[in-house]
Amino acid sequence: MPTPERTTLPEIVAAGRALLESGGLGRITMQAVAERVGVRAPSLYKRVRDRDALVLLVAEATADDLAGRLAASDRSLASLARAYRAFAHEFPEGFRLLFAVDGAADAMGRAAAPVLEAARTLVGEERALDAARLVTAWATGFLNMELAGAFRLGGDVDEAFEYGLERLEAGLRG
Amino acid sequence: MPTPERTTLPEIVAAGRALLESGGLGRITMQAVAERVGVRAPSLYKRVRDRDALVLLVAEATADDLAGRLAASDRSLASLARAYRAFAHEFPEGFRLLFAVDGAADAMGRAAAPVLEAARTLVGEERALDAARLVTAWATGFLNMELAGAFRLGGDVDEAFEYGLERLEAGLRG
């Protein structure tokens, strides 16, 4: 006699994302996720191989979410950078996870496609990849440091971001 | 009757760093650290409040180590960036930890002092802080992505690093 399904994979991943933002990766326990979707921990193993696989799914869902935000911007380098930063502020733990978990690089590569295109129109085909890496690395590092509380020597952080963006574009125009 | 000390805090931190590099943060267990220094896990609590405190000590020791490398370079922006990258390649897990653990930002701020000075000589007092943040963010993000395996669209990664450094300096000179 079949039992009706009491939860779904998307529900489980959404529960994982919510727990993640509520206090970091340590909050994603199989028991906490199970409770949130109304099931017992062992039942999760019907839909997910193990906790690592679940964490990777959470990272990938976060990257796909980011990809949507970037694609929905006007796709200029400045807008892409600002959308990236807004996303990191909205999901700080999700943002951290994107670089903390092995295997999320693929999904991040997909999300970064508009950056490559914006770089191409700015510096041409020849140096597009290097230029995209320059801008992406800067923004990622900036957000990493901002979220880690590394900007404590004073100064306006918003202004530092805009300054960086401006100098970067100047440097790329050469 | 006093018992002779069988280990020391520096020994414990060194064991933590070695375990960290052997396979990531998950390798730092109280039992593994204790075994490495020749003691039982409960004894570690004589020298360390708890696991989180030990992990923070590991991060701080790593940041101090990095500070020494940076200070020993010729302190030009390019040399600082290359020394930073060499350090991240030597201690990839330690590098990741620097931005993953809460409380390590202070020690990182100390390590970054030479970057601020190099930025000052390049762009002047007024914009020194913003410029230092630009370069530090770029290098940190680049290494983060490099270590996460995010550079998979081909292209020479060493060359991308040098390209970024060059464009960054060009942008800062205005």
Place this chain on the structure above:
DNA sequence: ACCTGAACACCGTTCAAGT
């Protein structure tokens, strides 16, 4: 076909008892 309680291994942490 999915769900669950029970069980096991492992880890962080405390503490009374040893020397």
Place this chain on the structure above:
DNA sequence: ACCTGAACACCGTTCAAGT
């Protein structure tokens, strides 16, 4: 004064038994 075995809480994971 430091060290330890024993104990407890908590977590990931497996599995036989339920429906």
